[in-house]
Amino acid sequence: MLVTIEGIDGSGKSTLHQALGTALADFSPVITREPGSTWIGDAVRRAIREQADPVAEALLFVADHAAHLREIVRPALAEGHLVISDRYIDSRYVYQQVTLDGIIPDPLSWLRAVHSGWTIIPDLTILLAVPVAVALERTGKRGEGEHFEQEHVLSRVQEYYMRLVEEDPSRFVIIDGTLPPEHILRVASEAVRFRHAEQRKKRKNNK
Numbered sequence: 001m002l003v004t005i006e007g008i009d010g011s012g013k014s015t016l017h018q019a020l021g022t023a024l025a026d027f028s029p030v031i032t033r034e035p036g037s038t039w040i041g042d043a044v045r046r047a048i049r050e051q052a053d054p055v056a057e058a059l060l061f062v063a064d065h066a067a068h069l070r071e072i073v074r075p076a077l078a079e080g081h082l083v084i085s086d087r088y089i090d091s092r093y094v095y096q097q098v099t100l101d102g103i104i105p106d107p108l109s110w111l112r113a114v115h116s117g118w119t120i121i122p123d124l125t126i127l128l129a130v131p132v133a134v135a136l137e138r139t140g141k142r143g144e145g146e147h148f149e150q151e152h153v154l155s156r157v158q159e160y161y162m163r164l165v166e167e168d169p170s171r172f173v174i175i176d177g178t179l180p181p182e183h184i185l186r187v188a189s190e191a192v193r194f195r196h197a198e199q200r201k202k203r204k205n206n207k
């Protein structure tokens, strides 16, 4: 089963991701993230740092996703592991929808087409929702000279996340990211356990 954690920068994804690894240790989960730790991930981080051309940057994120699927996600799922990824496909659908605006006519359709036929859609996505001001306060970023961590960028990213939820509500669990971390962890780990049990039941009924 593939679980992803999404949200704007500073929403608390990494904190939850790390804690979920421990709270769900009985599943021996594979804990992973995008952008990843391969040379492609390094190239993505360089593109962010150097504010590369938005199309080049988007394609590097996609290349990182392909490597992530090949090297970690597919093998782990094939062995029946629970995979929990800090950021995944939806990050592209929302962040690159902003960065490609005005460059590509319909960025979301383009992004979907680029992923079509080879990606794996998550079984469950936990979306941490926090006000942009709280997120910026947490990351200590005030917008100046930042690439993504700017009020006007993160506001749109947050709005686009909500549109994805509207399109496919059964995949998402939205958690208020301003709640105490232990509360968020409890809700998230219960959601994962519930979805896992549901899927096992479905598989058993299909046999």
Ligand SMILES: Nc1ncnc2c1ncn2[C@@H]1O[C@H](COP(=O)(O)OP(=O)(O)OP(=O)(O)O)[C@@H](O)[C@H]1O
Residues within 6 Å of the ligand: 007, 008, 009, 010, 011, 012, 013, 014, 015, 016, 138, 139, 177, 178, 179, 180, 181, 184
């Ligand atoms: N529920 C919470 N309540 C208060 N502070 C939190 C909470 N969760 C995380 N934080 C704090 O907010 C900051 C950002 O958290 P974290 O790194 O987990 O966010 P993130 O979404 O992974 O950020 P980024 O996308 O920028 O990597 C950290 O200082 C963390 O300790």
Ligand SMILES: Cc1cn([C@H]2C[C@H](O)[C@@H](COP(=O)(O)O)O2)c(=O)[nH]c1=O
Residues within 6 Å of the ligand: 009, 034, 035, 048, 061, 087, 088, 089, 091, 092, 093, 095, 096, 148, 149
């Ligand atoms: C996967 C992915 C990420 N981003 C952006 C979001 C963040 O600002 C940075 C780095 O991610 P981190 O979680 O803070 O390490 O990259 C993006 O724009 N598109 C993506 O697909």
